[in-house]
Amino acid sequence: MVKKFPLDVVGIGNAIVDVLVQIEDSFLEKNSLVKGSMSLIDEAQAELLYSFMSSGIESSGGSAANSLACLAQLGSKTRFIGRVKNDQLGHIFTHDICASGALFETPPALVGPSTARCLIFVTPDAQRTMCTYLGASVLISPENLDLSVIEQSKVLYLEGYLWDNASAKEAFLAASELSKSAGGKVALSLSDSFCVDRHRDSFLELLETKVDILFANESEIISLYNSSSLSNAIEKVKGVCEVSAITCGEKGSVIITEKEQLQINSYQLGPTIDTTGAGDLYAGGFLHGYTKGKDLQTCGKIGSICAGHIVTQLGSRSQSSLSDLVKESLV
Amino acid sequence: MVKKFPLDVVGIGNAIVDVLVQIEDSFLEKNSLVKGSMSLIDEAQAELLYSFMSSGIESSGGSAANSLACLAQLGSKTRFIGRVKNDQLGHIFTHDICASGALFETPPALVGPSTARCLIFVTPDAQRTMCTYLGASVLISPENLDLSVIEQSKVLYLEGYLWDNASAKEAFLAASELSKSAGGKVALSLSDSFCVDRHRDSFLELLETKVDILFANESEIISLYNSSSLSNAIEKVKGVCEVSAITCGEKGSVIITEKEQLQINSYQLGPTIDTTGAGDLYAGGFLHGYTKGKDLQTCGKIGSICAGHIVTQLGSRSQSSLSDLVKESLV
Numbered sequence: 277m278v279k280k281f282p283l284d285v286v287g288i289g290n291a292i293v294d295v296l297v298q299i300e301d302s303f304l305e306k307n308s309l310v311k312g313s314m315s316l317i318d319e320a321q322a323e324l325l326y327s328f329m330s331s332g333i334e335s336s337g338g339s340a341a342n343s344l345a346c347l348a349q350l351g352s353k354t355r356f357i358g359r360v361k362n363d364q365l366g367h368i369f370t371h372d373i374c375a376s377g378a379l380f381e382t383p384p385a386l387v388g389p390s391t392a393r394c395l396i397f398v399t400p401d402a403q404r405t406m407c408t409y410l411g412a413s414v415l416i417s418p419e420n421l422d423l424s425v426i427e428q429s430k431v432l433y434l435e436g437y438l439w440d441n442a443s444a445k446e447a448f449l450a451a452s453e454l455s456k457s458a459g460g461k462v463a464l465s466l467s468d469s470f471c472v473d474r475h476r477d478s479f480l481e482l483l484e485t486k487v488d489i490l491f492a493n494e495s496e497i498i499s500l501y502n503s504s505s506l507s508n509a510i511e512k513v514k515g516v517c518e519v520s521a522i523t524c525g526e527k528g529s530v531i532i533t534e535k536e537q538l539q540i541n542s543y544q545l546g547p548t549i550d551t552t553g554a555g556d557l558y559a560g561g562f563l564h565g566y567t568k569g570k571d572l573q574t575c576g577k578i579g580s581i582c583a584g585h586i587v588t589q590l591g592s593r594s595q596s597s598l599s600d601l602v603k604e605s606l607v
Numbered sequence: 608m609v610k611k612f613p614l615d616v617v618g619i620g621n622a623i624v625d626v627l628v629q630i631e632d633s634f635l636e637k638n639s640l641v642k643g644s645m646s647l648i649d650e651a652q653a654e655l656l657y658s659f660m661s662s663g664i665e666s667s668g669g670s671a672a673n674s675l676a677c678l679a680q681l682g683s684k685t686r687f688i689g690r691v692k693n694d695q696l697g698h699i700f701t702h703d704i705c706a707s708g709a710l711f712e713t714p715p716a717l718v719g720p721s722t723a724r725c726l727i728f729v730t731p732d733a734q735r736t737m738c739t740y741l742g743a744s745v746l747i748s749p750e751n752l753d754l755s756v757i758e759q760s761k762v763l764y765l766e767g768y769l770w771d772n773a774s775a776k777e778a779f780l781a782a783s784e785l786s787k788s789a790g791g792k793v794a795l796s797l798s799d800s801f802c803v804d805r806h807r808d809s810f811l812e813l814l815e816t817k818v819d820i821l822f823a824n825e826s827e828i829i830s831l832y833n834s835s836s837l838s839n840a841i842e843k844v845k846g847v848c849e850v851s852a853i854t855c856g857e858k859g860s861v862i863i864t865e866k867e868q869l870q871i872n873s874y875q876l877g878p879t880i881d882t883t884g885a886g887d888l889y890a891g892g893f894l895h896g897y898t899k900g901k902d903l904q905t906c907g908k909i910g911s912i913c914a915g916h917i918v919t920q921l922g923s924r925s926q927s928s929l930s931d932l933v934k935e936s937l938v
Contacts, residue, residue, distance in 0.1 A: 295699075298926045331676065331703040331924040334665035345662065364695040364721070372662040390695070590921070593662040595629045 279459050283429035284352040284567040288421075288444075288451060289340025290413040290437055291358035291373075291382075292392040293365040296404075296552065296590055297332035299397045304405055311399065312495075314406040314468045316440060322409035325395055334365075335591030336372035337394055338413070339467055340435040342553045342592045346560025346582055348377035349598040352567060355379040355425055361412040365391035372593060382420070385412045396552055402587065404552040410441070417443040418450040426451050427458035430567045431489070433559070436467035439475045452486045461518070463489035465559050466496040473499055483516050489566070490520040491559045497522050506530075510537070519572065521579065523558050525551075529580060531572050540576035543584030543605060553592020557582040561602070574606070581605045610790050614760035615683040615898040619752075619775075619782060620671025621744040621768055622689035622704075622713075623723040624696040627735075627883065627921055628663035630728045635736055642730065643826075645737040645799045647771060653740035656726055665696075666922030667703035668725055669744070670798055671766040673884045673923045677891025677913055679708035680929040683898060686710040686756055692743040696722035703924060713751070716743045727883055733918065735883040741772070748774040749781040757782050758789035761898045762820070764890070767798035770806045783817045792849070794820035796890055797827040804830055814847050820897070821851040822890045828853050837861075841868070850903065852910065854889050856882075860911060862903050871907035874915030874936060884923020888913040892933070905937070912936045 304311055307325065317325065336345075344356045356373055360366030362384040369391060373380045392413035397405045416438070426432055432455035438444040452462045464487045466472050472479060472492075479500060483490060490513065494506055497520075503509035506524070513520045515534040523529045526548075531538040561582035565575030581602050586594060635642055638656065648656065667676075675687045687704055691697030693715040700722060704711045723744035728736045747769070757763055763786035769775040783793050795818045797803050803810060810831060814821060821844070825837055828851075834840035837855070844851045846865040854860045857879075862869040892913035896906030912933050917925060 326702060329702075330706045331667060331926065333922055333926070334699065336662060368665065371657060371660075375661045591664055595662065595664070 281430040285354045285431045286429040287340040287344040287433040288357045289435040290338045291360045292338040292394045294335045294337035294394045294396050295332045296396045297329050309405050311405050317407045336369050337592050339556050342556035343560035344378045345376035346557045347564050350564040352564050359412050359415045360391045361385045398550045402548045402551050414441040416447050418447045426454045431461045433463045435465050436471050461488040466492040469495040469499040472496050488518045490517045493523045531576050543580050545584045546588035548587045550590045551587050553586045554583045557586045612761040616685045616762045617760040618671040618675040618764040619688045620766040621669045622691045623669040623725045625666045625668035625725045625727050626663045627727045628660050640736050648738045667700050668923050670887050673887035674891035675709045676707035677888045678895050681895040683895050690743050690746045691722045692716045729881045733879045733882050745772040747778050749778045757785045762792045764794045766796050767802050792819040797823040800826040800830040803827050819849045821848045824854045862907050874911050876915045877919035879918045881921045882918050884917045885914045888917045
C-alpha cells in the first residue's frame with residue numbers, strides 16, 4: 277500500500293522580513309560587501325548599515341519560506357516551521373506566508389531578539405547582496421518542532437542557512453531522520469556559496485546520508501566540491517542524491533540523476549530587475565511538480581517559470597498568482 | 608531687506624507606512640471600496656481587511672511626507688512634522704524620511720495606538736485605492752508643534768487629510784497663522800475628493816484666507832466647487848490663491864494664477880504600474896522649483912518629472928535619485 281501523506285512539503289527555515297534598496301555598485305565597495313553573497317550581521321551592525329541606506333521597501337522573505345509560499349500559491353499543501361517575534365515585522369511575516377496559503381503555526385517568541393531582518397542591496401545588474409540579522413529566527417530547536425507534522429509530509433525541505441546555528445542544525449537533523457523513517461524525502465537548498473564554504477564537510481556528509489533532492493546554484497555546487505568547473509562538480513554530485521537541480525541564472529538549469537542529465541531553459545518573462553528569491557522560487561516550483569508526480573523535465577520547467585517571474589519584481593514573494601502563470605507558460 | 612529663511616519647506620502630515628498589494632478589480636467590489644478613494648478605517652477593520660489581502664510590500668508613505676522626501680531628494684532644505692509610535696513601523700518611517708535628507712524630529716509616541724498604516728490596493732490599471740488606519744499619526748496638536756521651525760521656512764505645506772482630525776486641524780491653523788505672520792507662504796494639497804466632500808466649506812474658507820499655493824487633482828477641484836467641468840472649476844479658483852496647480856493624470860497639469868493659465872505636459876518615463884504618490888511628488892517637485900525662484904512653467908515641469916517617475920515603481924518614495932532624473936529630463 278502506498279502511504280498517503282496529508283502534506284506535500286514541510287519546510288524549516290529562517291523567518292525573515294527583507295528590506296530592499298536599489299543601490300549603485302560603489303555602495304558595496306564602500307561597505308566591504310561581496311556582491312551576490314549573504315553575510316550574517318548582529319543587531320548593532322544592522323542598525324549601522326540601515327542608517328547608511330536610502331529609503332527601501334519591506335517584503336517578507338527567508339529562503340525556505342519563499343519556496344513554501346511559492347508552493348502554496350501553486351496549490352501544494354505546505355507548512356512552514358520558523359520563528360518570528362510577536363512584533364510588527366513578525367505579524368507582517370505571518371500574514372504574508374499565511375496569505376500565500378501555507379500553514380504556519382510556530383508560536384512567536386514573546387521575549388528576546390526581534391523578528392529577523394535581511395538588508396538586501398540590489399545593484400543595477402539586478403544582483404542582490406544580503407546582510408542578515410537573524411534575530412528571533414534562530415530560536416528553532418528540536419524541542420519546539422512539531423514532529424508529527426514532519427511525518428505527514430511527502431517532502432521535508434531545509435535551507436542550508438540553518439546550518440549556521442547550532443540548535444537549528446540539531447532540529448534540522450532530527451527532522452531529517454524523522455522524515456526518512458516515515459518514508460518521506462529530504463530536500464536541501466545549499467543557500468549560498470559562503471554558507472557552503474563554512475560547512476563544506478558536514479554538507480558533504482549530509483548529502484551522502486540524508487538528502488534525496490539537492491538544490492544549488494553554479495557557484496554553490498562548485499564551492500561544495502572545490503571543483504574547477506561546473507561539469508566537474510556535476511560529475512561529482514551524480515548519483516549522490518536521488519536528484520540534484522543546479523540553477524545557472526539565465527542559462528537555465530541542469531537536473532542530474534544517477535542515470536540522466538537534463539538541460540532546462542530559463543524563462544524570460546519581462547525585464548530582470550531583482551534576482552532576490554530566484555533560487556527559492558525555482559526550488560518551490562520544482563518541488564510542486566515533484567510532489568505531484570510530474571517528470572523531472574516538467575519539474576524543472578515549473579521551477580524556471582516561477583524563477584523567471586520573480587526576477588521581474590522587487591522582493592521575493594510573488595504579488596500575483598503563480599498558478600495562472602504556470603498554466604499559461606507551461607507548454 | 609528680503610528675509611532669509613533657513614528652511615525651504617516645512618510640512619505637516621500623517622506619518623504612515625503603506626502596505627501595497629496588487630489586486631484585481633473584483634477585490635474592490637467584494638470589499639465595497641471605491642476605486643481611487645481613501646477611506647479611514649479603525650484598527651479592527653484594518654486587521655480584517657489585512658487578513659483578506661495577499662502578500663504585499665511595505666513602503667513609507669503619507670501624503671505630505673512623500674512630498675517632503677521628494678523635495679529633500681531634490682536638494683531642498685525640508686523638515687517634516689508628524690507622529691509615529693516608537694515601534695518597528697515607526698522606525699522604518701523615521702529611517703526613510705531621514706534617509707531622503709529631510710529633517711524629522713517629532714518625538715515618537717511611547718504609548719497609545721501604533722504607527723499609522725495605509726492598505727493600498729493597486730489595480731491592473733495602476734490606480735490605487737487606499738484604506739488608512741491613522742493610529743499614532745493623529746497625535747498632532749498645537750502643543751507639540753515646533754513653532755520656531757515654522758517661522759524659519761519659506762513654505763508651510765499641509766495635507767488636506769489633516770482636516771479629518773480635530774486637534775491636527777487646530778495645529779494646522781495655528782501653523783498657518785504663524786507662517787503667514789513670519790512672511791512665509793502656505794501651501795495646501797486637497798488630498799482626496801471625498802476628503803474635500805467632508806470639509807468643503809472650511810476648505811473654501813481656508814483658500815480665501817490662508818492658502819497661497821493650492822494643489823489639487825481634477826476630481827478634487829471639481830468636488831470643491833461642485834462644478835460641472837474642469838474649466839468651470841478653473842474659472843472659480845482663478846485669483847483665489849496666488850497659484851493653483853491642478854494635476855490631470857497623463858493629460859498633464861494646469862497652473863492657474865490671477866493673470867495666466869499654463870498647460871504643462873506629463874512625462875512618460877516608463878510603463879505606469881502604480882499611481883500611488885503621483886500627486887504628492889508633483890507637489891514636491893513643484894515646490895522645489897518654487898522655493899528656488901523658478902518660473903511657474905519650470906515648477907510644473909519639475910513636478911511632472913517627479914510624478915512621471917514615481918508611477919513607474921510600486922510605492923510612493925523614489926528608490927533612485929530624483930535630482931539626477933530632473934537634471935536629465937528638464938530641457
